[in-house]
Amino acid sequence: xxxxxxxxxxxxxxxxxxxxxxxxxxxxxxxxxxxxxxxxxxxxxxxxxxxxxxxxxxxxxxxxxxxxxxxxxxxxxxxxxxxxxxxxxxxxxxxxxxxxxxxxxxxxxxxxxxxxxxxxxxxxxxxxx
Numbered sequence: 001x002x003x004x005x006x007x008x009x010x011x012x013x014x015x016x017x018x019x020x021x022x023x024x025x026x027x028x029x030x031x032x033x034x035x036x037x038x039x040x041x042x043x044x045x046x047x048x049x050x051x052x053x054x055x056x057x058x059x060x061x062x063x064x065x066x067x068x069x070x071x072x073x074x075x076x077x078x079x080x081x082x083x084x085x086x087x088x089x090x091x092x093x094x095x096x097x098x099x100x101x102x103x104x105x106x107x108x109x110x111x112x113x114x115x116x117x118x119x120x121x122x123x124x125x126x127x128x129x
C-alpha cells in the first residue's frame with residue numbers, strides 16, 4: 001500500500017512538472033472600438049483547450065487551441081460582440097504554424113464594421129484608415 005501511495009505521489013509530481021514546461025500556443029491582440037484607445041491582450045493557451053478573454057465591455061475574444069502541436073495544427077480565434085444580449089461572432093480567424101510562434105491579431109470595430117489584420121503591423125489598426 002505504501003508503494004502505491006509513493007508511486008501515485010511521484011506520478012502527480014511528474015505530471016505537474018511536465019505540464020509546467022509543456023509548450024503552449026501564444027496569442028497577442030489589440031482590440032479597438034471606434035477611436036478609443038486600443039486594448040492589448042496577451043495569453044498562452046495549452047493545447048486542446050479554449051479560453052475567452054474580455055477585451056472591452058461588450059467585446060470578447062474566444063480562442064480554440066488544437067490538441068496537436070504540429071506545424072499544420074490550426075488555432076481558431078473569434079471576436080464576439082454581446083452588446084445586444086445575444087453573442088454575435090463579428091470575425092473568425094484561423095491560423096496554422098509552429099506552436100512556438102506568437103499569433104498576433106488586430107481588431108477595430110468602426111461604426112459597426114469590423115476591421116482585422118494578422119499579423120499585427122507596426123502602425124496600429126485605426127478606424128480612420
